[in-house]
Amino acid sequence: MQQENKKHWKAGRKPKDNPAIFRYSVSFNATEHARFLTLFEQSGMKVKAHFIAACIFNRTVKVVKIDKAAMDYYMRLTSFYSQFRSVGVNYNQVVKVLKSNFSEKKALAFLYKLEKATLELVKINQQIIQLTQEFEERWLQK
Known part of the structure; x- marks a missing residue:
């Protein structure tokens, strides 16, 4: 014990x-x-x-x-990119539906309108790329 x-x-x-x-x-x-x-x-x-x-x-x-403006800009840019991708997916679906459901003449008319809208979207995308490059050069440290 x-x-x-x-x-x-x-x-x-x-x-x-x-x-x-x-x-x-x-x-x-x-x-x-x-x-x-x-x-x-x-x-x-x-x-x-x-x-x-x-x-x-x-x-x-x-x-x-941490630059709040830069972080906010990139968050919005990321969400815009995802929306841009969804537009691309919808674009493919619309083309398939036009091809299968409409006559060739009507499908071409709709595709012409779609092509104009696509060209506008490409111009907007180029502006976004240019603005992003300017933003990075001016505000972000390397």
Whole structure:
């Protein structure tokens, strides 16, 4: 019975190999604090102490800037592209229906109208490509 009482169970957190035991205090005025918070948020780090240590010891600090306008533009462009693809699928279906359900003369008349609309769609697509290239050159960092 005495041997059973001698067993000690360790509980709690496992001790760190290299604990940080030295602390320093820094005071900021309102402007410096706002700038510090901005830099901290841009770094993407989760812990302010790690950010400060990285700045002091010249470690590389990752800064990620997210441009909401660019992200919104690309989201809309992606949705437009999916709509453009669905127009292409519908185009193929319309051509098959015209070929099978109408006489050759009526089908050609409808296909002529469809061809005009397709040419307009191609012009719009070229404008979209041009605008996207201008947007990338002007606003996106490489």
